[in-house]
Amino acid sequence: MNTAKYRILCVDDESRNLALLEAILMPMGYEAVAARNGKQALEIIRRDKIDIVLLDVMMPLMNGFDVCKEIKGSEQYRGIPVILVTALTSTEDRIKGIEAGSDDFISKPYDKGEILARIKMLLKAKELNDRLSSAYKNIISLTSFGENIIKTFNPLDFNLISKIDSVVSQIIGRKGDAPDKPQTVIVNILNEKGGHDWYYYQFISNNLTSDRFNPNISFDLSKEEYSRVSFYNNLEGEIRFKSFVEKLKAFNIMAKNMVCYLSYNISIFALNYGRDINEHDAAVLDSLVMHTLFLRSLSLQIKEVEDALTYTVYALARAAEANDDDTGNHILRVGIYCAVIAERLKMPKNFVDTIRLQASLHDVGKIHVHPNILKKPGKFTDEEFAIMKMHTTWGAKIIGDHPRFAIGASIALNHHERWDGGGYPNRLKGGQIPVEARIMNIADQYDALRNARVYKPAYNHETTYKIITEGDGRTMPHHFDPQALQAFKETASKFEEVYEKLKG
Numbered sequence: 001m002n003t004a005k006y007r008i009l010c011v012d013d014e015s016r017n018l019a020l021l022e023a024i025l026m027p028m029g030y031e032a033v034a035a036r037n038g039k040q041a042l043e044i045i046r047r048d049k050i051d052i053v054l055l056d057v058m059m060p061l062m063n064g065f066d067v068c069k070e071i072k073g074s075e076q077y078r079g080i081p082v083i084l085v086t087a088l089t090s091t092e093d094r095i096k097g098i099e100a101g102s103d104d105f106i107s108k109p110y111d112k113g114e115i116l117a118r119i120k121m122l123l124k125a126k127e128l129n130d131r132l133s134s135a136y137k138n139i140i141s142l143t144s145f146g147e148n149i150i151k152t153f154n155p156l157d158f159n160l161i162s163k164i165d166s167v168v169s170q171i172i173g174r175k176g177d178a179p180d181k182p183q184t185v186i187v188n189i190l191n192e193k194g195g196h197d198w199y200y201y202q203f204i205s206n207n208l209t210s211d212r213f214n215p216n217i218s219f220d221l222s223k224e225e226y227s228r229v230s231f232y233n234n235l236e237g238e239i240r241f242k243s244f245v246e247k248l249k250a251f252n253i254m255a256k257n258m259v260c261y262l263s264y265n266i267s268i269f270a271l272n273y274g275r276d277i278n279e280h281d282a283a284v285l286d287s288l289v290m291h292t293l294f295l296r297s298l299s300l301q302i303k304e305v306e307d308a309l310t311y312t313v314y315a316l317a318r319a320a321e322a323n324d325d326d327t328g329n330h331i332l333r334v335g336i337y338c339a340v341i342a343e344r345l346k347m348p349k350n351f352v353d354t355i356r357l358q359a360s361l362h363d364v365g366k367i368h369v370h371p372n373i374l375k376k377p378g379k380f381t382d383e384e385f386a387i388m389k390m391h392t393t394w395g396a397k398i399i400g401d402h403p404r405f406a407i408g409a410s411i412a413l414n415h416h417e418r419w420d421g422g423g424y425p426n427r428l429k430g431g432q433i434p435v436e437a438r439i440m441n442i443a444d445q446y447d448a449l450r451n452a453r454v455y456k457p458a459y460n461h462e463t464t465y466k467i468i469t470e471g472d473g474r475t476m477p478h479h480f481d482p483q484a485l486q487a488f489k490e491t492a493s494k495f496e497e498v499y500e501k502l503k504g
C-alpha cells in the first residue's frame with residue numbers, strides 16, 4: 001500500500017504521546033497531523049482531508065467519546081475511521097467507545113506493530129467504502145443523466161459537440177467534488193474535413209469552459225483494438241503517452257493520471273482525478289461514450305430515413321408536374337414561402353418543417369389531368385375547367401390518409417379555396433379553410449405571378465407584391481386569409497430572395 005497519500009490525525013492532550021505517534025507513523029510514510037484537543041481536531045477534520053483519526057479518550061474539555069460521536073454523527077465525515085487510543089480497559093468503557101461509533105480500540109501502552117496493522121486494515125476498508133459510495137453516487141447521477149437524455153433526445157437535431165459538452169459536464173470535477181473526479185477533460189473529435197479537433201474543458205468559477213486548442217498530437221487510432229477505455233494511475237510512466245504528456249505540458253496542462261477512451265472518431269481523456277483511479281472510473285466513461293455513440297448512430301439512421309422520405313416526396317411532386325408548365329423549382333420555392341409565412345404566424349416548428357416539405361405535393365393530382373388541358377394556351381371550356389378543378393380532390397386521394405401526410409393532403413385538397421368563399425372544390429370560407437391551405441394559397445399565387453404562363457407574362461417582385469396586396473381584378477386581397485396576407489407583407493423581401501435564389 002502506498003502510504004504517502006494518507007493523512008492521519010493524532011489527537012492527544014499530551015505532547016509526549018503525540019511525538020510518539022508521529023515517530024511511529026512518519027517513517028512508514030504517513031503524514032501525521034497533530035491536534036491537542038477535541039475542538040481543534042474537529043476543526044482540522046472540517047478543513048483538511050483526513051483519512052483516519054487516532055483519538056485519545058481522556059482529554060480535558062471534550063473527551064474522546066464526544067469527539068467520536070461528533071465525527072460519526074456527521075453525514076460528511078462519518079466515513080473517516082476513528083481508533084480510540086486509551087488506558088481505560090474496562091468493558092464499560094469499551095461499550096461506550098462502540099456506542100460513540102468508533103471503528104477500533106487500542107489500549108495504552110500500545111504495540112507499534114499492532115497500531116500500524118490496525119491503521120492499514122481500516123484504511124483498506126475505508127478505501128473500499130469510499131469506492132462503493134462513489135459508485136453509488138455515480139449510478140444515481142448516471143441514471144438521471146440518462147433519463148434526461150432520453151427525454152430530450154431529438155434524432156433530427158442531434159449535435160455531437162453539444163452532447164459531448166453534456167457528457168463532460170457530467171464527469172468533470174466541480175469545486176465541491178474535486179477529489180473524486182477529473183480536473184481536466186480533453187476531447188478529440190474527427191471533423192467533417194477528416195481532420196481532428198481538440199477541445200480542452202475545465203470548470204472555472206462554476207462554469208464549464210471549453211477551448212479549442214491544437215496540441216499537435218497524433219495517435220495511431222486506426223486499429224480497432226483502441227476503440228475502448230483504459231486507465232493509468234501513473235501516466236508519466238506510460239511510454240505510449242510520453243509525447244502526449246509532453247505536449248500537454250507545453251499548454252501548462254499537467255497530466256498525472258488518466259481514464260481515456262480512444263477511437264478514430266472520438267477520443268476522450270479525463271485527466272487528474274484527485275485519487276487513485278480504478279476500473280469503475282473507466283466503466284463510467286465507457287458507458288457515457290457508448291451512450292453518446294449509440295445516440296449518434298441512431299440519429300444518423302433516422303436522418304437517413306428522413307432524407308429518403310424527403311427525396312421520395314419530391315420525386316412524387318416532380319412526377320406530377322412533368323406535364324405542367326411549372327418550372328422545376330416551383331415545388332421547392334412554394335414550400336419555403338409556406339415555411340416563411342408559417343414561422344411569421346408563430347406556428348410550431350414541427351408544422352413549419354412539415355409544410356416546407358409537404359406543400360410540394362399540392363398539385364400532385366394534376367397527374368390525372370391530360371397535358372392538353374394543362375398546357376392549353378387559351379381559355380378553358382367549362383368542361384376543361386371542371387376537370388382542372390378535380391386536381392385538388394385527386395391530389396388528396398393520391399396522398400391518402402397517413403397521419404404523417406395530413407398537412408400535405410389538406411393542402412392538396414384546399415389550396416384553391418378562397419377566404420371569401422369563391423374558391424374550389426368545396427367553396428369553403430374563412431376559418432373553414434385549414435390554415436396550411438390558406439398559407440399555401442398565397443405562396444402558390446406569388447410564385448405563379450412571378451413565372452410566365454401561357455396566359456400571362458412573368459411579373460417582377462414589385463408588381464407581384466402590388467397584385468397580391470392591392471389586387472388586379474383576377475387576384476384580389478380578399479381571396480386571402482388576412483393574417484397570412486399580413487405575414488406575407490412583413491416577409492415579402494424573403495419571398496423575393498427565395499425566388500431569385502431558386503429560379504432554376
Ligand SMILES: [Fe+2]
Binds near residue numbers: 391415416
Ligand atoms: Fe393547384
Ligand SMILES: [Fe+2]
Binds near residue numbers: 330334362363
Ligand atoms: Fe402550384
